[in-house]
Amino acid sequence: MKIGLPLAVFSSAALLGTAWSRAEQASPGAADSPSPTATPVVFSPQTLADLRRLQQAAINSDYAYRQVAHLANNIGPRLSGSTQAAKAVEYVAAELKGLGCEVQLEKAMVPHWVRGEEIAALTQFPGMAENTTQKIVLCALGGSVPTPAVGLTAEVIPIENFDDLKSLPREKVAGKIVLFNYHFDKEMAAEGHGGEAYGEAVVYRGSGPSAAAKKGAIACLIRSVGGSDYRLPHTGATNYSGDAPKIPAAAVTAEDANLIVDLARQGPVKMKLVLTPQTLPEIESANVIADVKGTEHPEQVVIVSGHLDSWDLGTGAIDDGAGVAVSMATASLIRQLHLKPKRTIRIIAWMNEENGSAGSKTYAKEHAKDWPNHFAAMEIDLGADHPVGLNIHAKPEVKTMLAPVAAVLQESGAGILRLVEHCGADIESMEKIGVPAFSPIQDNRFYFNYHHSAADTLDKIVPKQLAENAAVVAVSAYALANAEQPLPR
Ligand SMILES: [Zn+2]
Numbered sequence: 001m002k003i004g005l006p007l008a009v010f011s012s013a014a015l016l017g018t019a020w021s022r023a024e025q026a027s028p029g030a031a032d033s034p035s036p037t038a039t040p041v042v043f044s045p046q047t048l049a050d051l052r053r054l055q056q057a058a059i060n061s062d063y064a065y066r067q068v069a070h071l072a073n074n075i076g077p078r079l080s081g082s083t084q085a086a087k088a089v090e091y092v093a094a095e096l097k098g099l100g101c102e103v104q105l106e107k108a109m110v111p112h113w114v115r116g117e118e119i120a121a122l123t124q125f126p127g128m129a130e131n132t133t134q135k136i137v138l139c140a141l142g143g144s145v146p147t148p149a150v151g152l153t154a155e156v157i158p159i160e161n162f163d164d165l166k167s168l169p170r171e172k173v174a175g176k177i178v179l180f181n182y183h184f185d186k187e188m189a190a191e192g193h194g195g196e197a198y199g200e201a202v203v204y205r206g207s208g209p210s211a212a213a214k215k216g217a218i219a220c221l222i223r224s225v226g227g228s229d230y231r232l233p234h235t236g237a238t239n240y241s242g243d244a245p246k247i248p249a250a251a252v253t254a255e256d257a258n259l260i261v262d263l264a265r266q267g268p269v270k271m272k273l274v275l276t277p278q279t280l281p282e283i284e285s286a287n288v289i290a291d292v293k294g295t296e297h298p299e300q301v302v303i304v305s306g307h308l309d310s311w312d313l314g315t316g317a318i319d320d321g322a323g324v325a326v327s328m329a330t331a332s333l334i335r336q337l338h339l340k341p342k343r344t345i346r347i348i349a350w351m352n353e354e355n356g357s358a359g360s361k362t363y364a365k366e367h368a369k370d371w372p373n374h375f376a377a378m379e380i381d382l383g384a385d386h387p388v389g390l391n392i393h394a395k396p397e398v399k400t401m402l403a404p405v406a407a408v409l410q411e412s413g414a415g416i417l418r419l420v421e422h423c424g425a426d427i428e429s430m431e432k433i434g435v436p437a438f439s440p441i442q443d444n445r446f447y448f449n450y451h452h453s454a455a456d457t458l459d460k461i462v463p464k465q466l467a468e469n470a471a472v473v474a475v476s477a478y479a480l481a482n483a484e485q486p487l488p489r
Helices: 012-016 045-059 063-075 083-098 162-167 186-190 194-214 254-266 317-336 358-373 396-401 403-412 428-432 463-481
Strands: 102-114 118-124 134-136 138-140 152-159 177-180 219-223 249-252 270-275 278-292 297-307 343-350 374-379 387-393 416-419 437-442
Touching: 045 317, 045 403, 045 463, 063 083, 063 317, 063 463, 083 102, 083 278, 083 317, 083 343, 102 358, 118 138, 118 249, 118 254, 134 254, 152 219, 152 254, 162 194, 177 194, 177 254, 186 194, 194 219, 194 249, 219 254, 249 254, 278 317, 278 358, 297 317, 297 358, 297 463, 317 343, 317 463, 343 358, 343 463, 358 374, 358 428, 374 428, 374 463, 387 403, 387 463, 396 403, 396 416, 403 416, 403 463, 437 463
Parallel strands: 152 177, 177 219, 219 249, 297 343, 297 374, 374 437, 387 416
Antiparallel strands: 102 278, 118 134, 118 270, 138 249, 152 270, 278 343, 387 437
């Protein structure tokens, strides 16, 4: 699955949003003269004019920034089941109601996991000064079971990957703490393939603990999945498999992983680990669903969405307060310009994307009968950096049909249309049954330096770039809602 982008896409011209040559514009059919085989009109002149107005209004609006600022700063971290997540549901619903949307809360039962203490230190290692320890910075993985309250102490066995684990005899692992020291590929991320680098490494967070437990490990550590410096651990959900004991699981910072590996090369290394998370009973929460009703086909919906829940270490500004704010901005801009979409534009703030996807699973269950009326679905969940275009998960013809929209998007430096295999976790059930899916192509070179860490805070968002994302999303959503032709499935 390619989420990343070739470096060329992030050439300085593209990043600055300045014009680049037609040849580089990957949107066949974007030529000014009509093609010899007369194709039916997809977007009326009126719609195209409205798209340009929407784009200008979005670029000049600070609405999305004010919304993400409120979510991140006033409400704060929004882990599923938390008081802040509940407050965020209330807040977003009220804001969208205030814009005149038809708002409903779609109830979903979500996990309620609460982080506790997380303390670790090396208590034995080669060359140590007497009666000292080396502090290890880590965080529990979402869903982790606790250690005994007094902690556990065991030798740490650093390995790189699953093959290394396979090659170790059981007695080398049993009773030990396994450390998966799989490196997040920072160079790959720097070349614009942040998503791909993440995908390669995140499997250790998901499956590492159970794999280690199957060989008798009593706890599992992973090297943080991300590019962050400054000794910040990166949290995220782990997935215990049903056929392995649940063992405590944590992510150590890249720096601490390096430290452990270096010392373990010289001799045995023991760690004391204390993790006291709690898994409380599931709790009721909700997706916020807000409709800007269509005038001609109100039953047909174009979804514009981000997820409202976040991890608990930072304040969920880039993941995914930004996505929710940009989605809300679409409704705000349409109201501001008194536009009337032909189809319903449905803003959704999903609950529980991070650790269970209960919100999107509930939506899929409740609306499956209505999939034929789901005209298109969009999700924004890769931060807030400069967008260069639109990802499309649909028949290739859709890309051709959207060429006139790409020409408008190009005005803000986002004219690339790209066919991809996947556009977003919360809209996956729709993707699978053939609903055309979309997401902005965002510069993700820096996203994974902050993602899921304590540094996911508002200052990482450049207001102008967030506004550019709002422009791409509002333009695309309104274009889809007003397309004169159905999209092939
Ligand atoms: Zn996210």
